[in-house]
Amino acid sequence: MAVGQRDAIYQNIKGLHIPAILRWCLISLGLIGLVWLALYNLPYNPRPWFDEGEHLRVPKTLVEYGKYAVWSAAGFRYFGPTIGVGPTVLLPIALVFQIFGVGLVQGRAVILVYLGVVLALYWLYSLKLWKSALFSTFALAFLCAVPGIELITLGRQVLGEVPALAFFLGGLLAWWRAGSKDTPQWGWIAAAGSLWALAAITKSTYGLLLPPILVTLWLANKFYYKVVGWDWRAFALPAVMVVGGLGGWYFIILLFLGGGNFSSNLELLRQASGGSAFVFSLNRMQSALKFVVGPEGLWGLAIPGLIYGIWLGRERTAGNLRLAMPLLFCLGWLGWFCFASVAWPRYAFPAMVVSSMFAAKLIWDAPKLLLKALHRPEWRVGLQVIVGLLVAALLVFGYATQVKETVKVDDGAQRLAAYLNQNVSKTALVETWESEMGFLTEHSYHYPSAEMLDKAVRRYWLNNSIAPLAEIYKPENLKPDYLINGPFSSWNNLYPASLLAEHYKLVGTFGDYTLYQRV
DSSP: OOHHHHHHHHHHHHHOOOOHHHHHHHHHHHHHHHHHHHHTTTTTSSOOOHHHHHHHHHHHHHHHHSOSSEEETTEEEOSSHHHHSOHHHHHHHHHHHHHHOSOHHHHHHHHHHHHHHHHHHHHHHHHHHHOOHHHHHHHHHHHHHOTTTOHHHHTTSSOSHHHHHHHHHHHHHHHHHHTSSSSOOHHHHHHHHHHHHHHHHHSHHHHHHHHHHHHHHHHHIIIIIOOTTOOHHHHHHHHHHHHHHHHHHHHHIIIIISSSOHHHHHHHHHHHHOSSSSOOOHHHHHHHHHHHHSTTTGGGTHHHHHHHHHHHTOSOSHHHHHHHHHHHHHHHHHHHHHHHSOOOGGGGHHHHHHHHHHHHHHHHHHHHHHHHHHTOGGGHHHHHHHHHHHHHHHHHHHHHHHHHHHTOOOOHHHHHHHHHHHHSOTTSEEEESOHHHHHHOOOEEEOOOHHHHHHHHHHHHHOOSOOOHHHHOOGGGGOOSEEEEOHHHHHHTOSOHHHHHHHEEEEEEETTEEEEEEO
16 A cells, blocks of 8 residues: 555544544443442442451541540550541541441442542543643543552542542642742642642651652752742742641640540550551562552553653753652652552552553553654554554453452451341450451450551561561450451461360351351
């Protein structure tokens, strides 16, 4: 086929227009699909688990006892869950509980609202970056399809990742608006700082990482971009607001919500904060790097996408100074994740979400980049078709994987809760490390301490020379009436078979949970 014929075909393809009604039908189908993924099987997938149970018990305790804490047979515990996720999540859930009653679906519904905000802000911010509604739609579809990020899955659980990301993306939009004129707009800078402070209150990692990222951005402007008007104050204000917001919240917890004196509360706060924020382990570094560059990390496109983003932002302009903020955020956050964290995939979540914009842009521009590199303009139609088919295959695979996971039902926790409610007295002492059971029923539970959780993390993930937890923790001394061995305690082998055989008899098995009664 001659070059002229290929050009004619390309122009004909390029000139095709999808009818407006068909375009809106496709968008509507996509939105319906996202809503289905978010809502279908909500009470049972994912099953309630340790972290979610810890968080849910705070608003439950607040509604039932008027205390910002978690209640158990040992009394009120004011630290741990109350700092794992901020009041930006727990107070709205408490309000929903107050109005609609305490329940798992009611709590998860609040996170679904945050998920909707994240999807809208992501689309708007990518539109700000590259001025294309079509690209923004593609970037959003790409983000939701990547199995490793698990945006929809995290948006169906009472965790802090999605709400904190909503505040951070809102701050990015405000930061973009702050540089929309020749000089920085201080109102928008303050708005960005306020939203980033809320992100830090929601998940404290933002409070640890955003200030040094803003300092790095200031240095980048001082020595590279040199945009007039953006002096140190424009970067210091949001950094101070982030530190002040998180510090102020911790001060309120220590002084007013801790249930004890300031010094004892400070020690409890230190114990509850330990474990996984800053660790240095070659083994965890390898796992983190493998995640970031592997198929779970945006199908291997996270780092290439960021490199392409740096290339796009290489010119010294005010617009590229604003573009440098999400780039430095991703690089700084992933640097911490890979070299100074315990490397749980959830810890990389915000950086991977923002990185997906640049990975999507790399895919979007791939045909143009390949044509430029190959110097074969007559291949442009073929390259576009090939890239389009590959991307379509990835999207179909990603969504099919999520649909397959979403339809699974795991109701073991609910079946165990129903059995306890019908057959076990509320006054019986139940030993367990499955905190979700303390949310699902009103029984008197005894849990291992926060210090035990820190030991579990270090022993399992960091290979520290800590004795097996079963040698340290002796629940038989409490003589509990019942014992629940579930996914979390099994993961830690907290209740070994020898203990169960000696002191307990099997009552029943409910999915991953096993109930024992003391003999």
